[in-house]
Amino acid sequence: MAHHDPKADLLRYLQAARDALLWKLDGLSEHDARRPLTPTGTNLLGLVKHVASIELGYFGETFDRPSGEPLPWFADDAEPNADMWATAEQSRADIVGLYHRAWAHSDATIAALDLDAIGHVPWWPEDRDEVTLHRILVHMVAETDRHAGHADIVRELIDGEVGLRAGNDNLPPADAAWWAGYRDRLEAAAREASAES
Secondary structure (H helix, E strand, O other), X not given: OOOOOHHHHHHHHHHHHHHHHHHOOOOOOHHHHHOOOXXXXXXXHHHHHHXXXXXXXXXXXXXXOOOOOOOHHHOOOOOOOHHHOOOOOOOHHHHHHHHHHHHHXXXXXXXXXXXXXXXXXXXXXXXXXXEEHHHHHHHHHHHHHHHHHHHHHHHHHHHOOXXXXXXXOOOOOOOHHHHHHHHHHHHHHHHHHHHHO
């Protein structure tokens, strides 16, 4: 049986999720990268800003290793959801650069600590704020993958591009006509099921 390094495995999954999230910005105009496509304002650049920000917190303050990155959107007087969208003054390069710096900071924390290293998440309730690096790695893999899934749907709404990563759409090979027919079959099944209930 091959030997696996659990920390390396978790970091590999985290990096794959990071890459998937950033890939969703490729080839988009500024408008498309920023525009809200759900009633709650979900947008691609905002998802990157959010994940970069929380990664800095979970691998920074939680383990008493602050990054020094200014995150004014988390200030007490910041408007709600300020971490979920980029202002006109915040360029795509600014947000992507923040995310890359977050990776570097997080990876340094991960390299420096054992998986059983104890930290405290300041924004979690006191009765469950004590965590291990292992738990935070699992949490951030799940969090990043969750938002990469949001980004996948938003990107599909923008221009129809889908997939796990460049060169791997993770979908059955089919043309536009097949997908239209497939979607029509799902809609028919939904209508039939709702008529029966």
